[in-house]
Amino acid sequence: xxxxxxLLEPIQLGQYALKNRLVMAPLTRNRATxxxxxxxMNVEYYRQRATAGLIISEAxxxxxQGQGYPFTPGIHSAAQVAAWQxxxxxxxxxxxxxxxxxxxxxxxxHPCFQPNGGLPVAPSAIAPEGEASTFTGSQPYVxxxxxxxxxxxxxxxxxxxxxxxxxxxxxxGVEVHGANGYLLDQFLHDGANHRTDEYGGSIANRTRLxxxxxxxxxxxxxxxxxxxxxxxxxxxxxxSDSDPMALFSDVVQQIDRxxxxxxxxxxxxxxxxxxxxxxxxxxxxxxFRTIYSGTIISAGGHDLTTGEQTLVDGDADLVAYGRLxxxxxxxxxxxxAGSQLTPYDRxxxxxxxxxxxxxxxxxxxxx
Numbered sequence: 001x002x003x004x005x006x007l008l009e010p011i012q013l014g015q016y017a018l019k020n021r022l023v024m025a026p027l028t029r030n031r032a033t034x035x036x037x038x039x040x041m042n043v044e045y046y047r048q049r050a051t052a053g054l055i056i057s058e059a060x061x062x063x064x065q066g067q068g069y070p071f072t073p074g075i076h077s078a079a080q081v082a083a084w085q086x087x088x089x090x091x092x093x094x095x096x097x098x099x100x101x102x103x104x105x106x107x108x109x110h111p112c113f114q115p116n117g118g119l120p121v122a123p124s125a126i127a128p129e130g131e132a133s134t135f136t137g138s139q140p141y142v143x144x145x146x147x148x149x150x151x152x153x154x155x156x157x158x159x160x161x162x163x164x165x166x167x168x169x170x171x172x173g174v175e176v177h178g179a180n181g182y183l184l185d186q187f188l189h190d191g192a193n194h195r196t197d198e199y200g201g202s203i204a205n206r207t208r209l210x211x212x213x214x215x216x217x218x219x220x221x222x223x224x225x226x227x228x229x230x231x232x233x234x235x236x237x238x239x240s241d242s243d244p245m246a247l248f249s250d251v252v253q254q255i256d257r258x259x260x261x262x263x264x265x266x267x268x269x270x271x272x273x274x275x276x277x278x279x280x281x282x283x284x285x286x287x288f289r290t291i292y293s294g295t296i297i298s299a300g301g302h303d304l305t306t307g308e309q310t311l312v313d314g315d316a317d318l319v320a321y322g323r324l325x326x327x328x329x330x331x332x333x334x335x336x337a338g339s340q341l342t343p344y345d346r347x348x349x350x351x352x353x354x355x356x357x358x359x360x361x362x363x364x365x366x367x
Contacts, residue, residue, distance in 0.1 A: 005304075005308055005335060005336070006021065006308060006311040006312060007020060007021050007022055007304070007307055007308055007311060007319060007332075007335060008020045008021070008022075008332060008335065008336055009021060010053075011053065011295075011317060011318065013053075013054065013097075013261055013262065013295060013318075014173070014224030014225055014261040015224055015225070016054075016097055016172060016173075018053035018054055018097060018318075019051075019053055019095070020051075020052070020053040020332050021053055021311060021317065021318045021319060022052050022053050022307075022318070022319060022321060022331060022332050022335075023052060023053060023054045023055075023056060023297055023299075023318050023319065023320040023321070024049050024052040024054070024055040024056060024320070024321065024322075024325045024331075025056060025299050025320035025321060025322035025325065026056045026057060026058055026059055026101045026175070026177070026229070026322075027058055027322050027325070027326065028058050028059055028069065028072060028350070029045075029058060029349065029350065029351075029357065030069060030070055030071040030072060030350045030351040031045075031071060031351065031352070031353075031357060032071045032072055032073040032074075033071070035077070035079060035080070036061065036067065036071070036072060036073050036074040036077075036080065037073065037074075037077075037079050037080050037083045038073050038080070038083040038084055038086070038087055039083070040086075041353065041354050041357060041358055042073070042083075042087060043086045043087050043090050044090075044358045045357055045358050046087050046090060046091050046098065047087075047090035047091060047093075047094055048329035048330075048358065048362070049096075049325060049329045049331075050090070050091045050094035050095065050096030050098075051094070051095075051096065051330060051331075051332050051333060052096065052325070052331070052332065053097070053318065053332075054097050054098070054099065054318070055091060055096060055097065055098040055099070056098075056099050056101055056175050056227075056264075056320070057087075057098060057099065057100045057101050057171075058072070058073065058101065059072065059101045059103035059177055059182075060072070060073050060074060060075045060100055060101055060102065060103055060162075061073075061074045061075070061076070061103050061104065061105070062074075062075060062076060062102050062103065062104055062158045062159055062161070062162035063076050063104070063158040063162070064076065064113075064114075064115050065104070065114060065115060065120075065121065065158075066103060066104035066105055066158070066183070067105065067109065067113040067114075068105030068106075068108045068109035068110070068113060068120070068132065068182075069105075069113075069133050070133065070134065070135050070351070071351060072103075075100060075102070075162045075165045075166055075169065076158070076161065076162060076165065080165075080169075081165050081168050081169045084100070084166075084169035084170070084171070085168075085169050085170050087169075088169060088170035088171055088172075089170060092170070097172045098171055098172055099171060099172060099173040099174055099175050099225075099227060100166040100169070100171045100173075100174050100175070101174070101175045101177050101229070102159060102162050102163065102166070102174055102175065102176055102177060102217065103177045103182065104155065104158070104159075104177075104182060104183040104184070105120070105182045105183060106120065106121060106122045106123075106144070106182055106183030106184075106186045107120050107121070107122035107126070107127065107128055107141070107144035107183075107186060107192070107237075108120070108128055108132070108141070108181060108182060108237050109132065109144075110132040110134050110139055110141070110142065111142060112134050112135060112136075112139075113134075118145070119142060119143070119144055119145040120142065120144040120145070121144055121145050121146075121147050121151075121183075122144035122145070122146060122147065122183070122186055122192065123146065123147065123186050123187045123192060123193040123194075123195055123199065123200065124146050124192065124193055124194040124195060124200075125143055125144060125145060125146045126143070126144070126192055126194065127141045127142060127143045127144065128141050128181065128192075128237050128238040129141070129238045130238070133350075146195070149197045149198070149199070152199065152209065155183075155209075155213075156209075156212050156213055156216050157216075159176075159213045159216055159217055160216045160217070160219070160220060163216070163217040163220040163221060164220050167220060167221065172225065173221060173225035173226060173227065173261060174217055174221060174225070174226055174227075175226075175227040175228065175229055175264060176210070176213055176214055176217055176226065176227070176228045176229070177229055178210050178213075178228050178229055178230050179229045179230050179231035179234060179264075179266055180229075180231050180234055180236050180237065180266070181231075181234065181235075181236045181237015181238065181239045182237065184209060184210045184213060185230075185231065185234075185237070185239060186237070186239075187199060187206055187207075187208075187209045187210065188206050188207060188210060188241070188247060188251065189206075189239045189240060189241040189244075189247070190206065190240075190241050190242050190247075191238070191239065191240030191241055191242075192237075192238070192239065192240075193206055203246065203247055203250050204250075206247070207247075207250065207251050207254060210228075210251070211254060211255075214226065214228055214255070214258060214260070215258075218258065218260075223258055223259045223260050223261070224259070224260075224261050225261055226260050226261055227260055227261045227262040227263070227264055227297070228255060228260060228262075228263060228264065229264040229265075229266065229299075230248065230251065230252070230263070230264070230265055230266070231265075231266035232244060232247075232248035232265065232266075232268075232283040232288075233266070233267070233268035233282075233283045233284075234266055244283065245282065245283065248283060248288075249291060252288050252291055252292050253291055253292075255292070256291070256292050256293055256294060259294065260294060261295065262294065262295040262296065262297050262317075262318070263288070263292055263294060263295070263296050263297070264296075264297040264299060264320065265284075265285050265288055265296060265297065265298060265299065265316075266299050266300050267281075267284050267285065267298055267299060267300035267301065267302075268281050268282070268283060268284055268300070269281070269300050269301040284315070285298045285310065285315040285316045286313070286315045289314065289315050289316070295317045295318070296315070296316040296317055296318075297316060297317070297318045297319070297320050298310050298315065298316035298318070298319050298320065299319075299320035299322070300320075302319050302320070302321060302324075303324070304335055307319035307321070323344050324341060324344070326344045326349070326356075326360070327341070327342040327343060327344035327345070327360045328341050328342050328360065329360055329362055330362040330363055333362070333363055334363065337363065339363060342360055342361060344356075
């Protein structure tokens with residue numbers, strides 16, 4: 001392989017000239033410290049991966065209510081902002097760019113994470129299947145509390161404050177997490193959203209919260225420094241819809257009018273942190289390219305070959321890599337050299353310390 005790869009070509013993303021088309025995907029690693037504050041090893045982790053054209057941070061909760069997993073970072077306190085400043089400084093010193101992913105898990109939470117031990121919130125009082133990951137191990141999901149209509153402006157305000165905090169923390173932009181069965185995705189899908197107010201029922205109503213959140217974040221950042229992530233084929237968090245093609249075609253066309261920095265699509269081949277077997281590729285970036293005129297990031301189970309082909313075919317403009325970036329912090333350099341990739345260790349994906357986090361080798365140390 002060589003620098004003739006499209007993956008290694010520069011690209012303009014909004015106001016930023018990116019040095020290549022590789023994106024480090026948002027990766028939950030559960031390595032924040034007490035108070036959901038990034039720590040020194042998080043600084044080193046992101047610094048090591050700053051040769052990516054763009055880093056999208058791990059999902060970061062916008063409020064205490066938005067948390068659903070142990071030791072995930074937030075962006076709602078002064079201490080969190082100060083700690084993230086060290087991360088963005090390290091990335092920028094290496095010539096990198098980094099967006100913060102704004103996150104509210106909704107019903108995929110547990111009272112142990114909620115203020116005063118309250119119930120998680122959701123569009124409707126419907127529990128997902130499965131178990132929550134808590135500080136004391138796996139616990140069954142509880143039936144969430146349906147948000148009152150009068151509470152929704154407060155959720156939007158939380159996103160606005162989180163966007164302001166991300167700006168203060170030195171990020172280059174933000175990504176609205178509308179995917180993977182979390183709060184905004186729950187509002188989109190009629191399997192999770194049984195509301196009868198202006199946030200439920202029709203597709204227009206179910207997309208309302210996502211669009212209001214995007215707009216309030218754009219008020220802080222401007223449209224060219226805001227992206228949004230969707231998972232049209234995803235079922236994580238027990239997501240289902242009676243007509244997903246109609247739903248996501250409408251969502252994407254509405255987002256197209258906002259002139260955002262990018263649309264980040266999780267491909268059907270991704271199933272959680274696994275690669276799906278024989279996925280239905282109907283709602284892939286190949287389809288969304290026909291109805292979206294802006295920049296598209298494709299994510300989900302890519303290797304060098306599939307990522308390059310996605311760009312060559314014109315289905316996306318950038319390609320996000322997750323698991324490969326965990327174990328190959330210098331992924332662009334390895335692709336350029338045609339070098340062997342370091343395998344990842346799944347047992348170190350979530351939680352723990354530096355092993356499996358900051359100790360993967362780069363080409364110079366391998367040599």
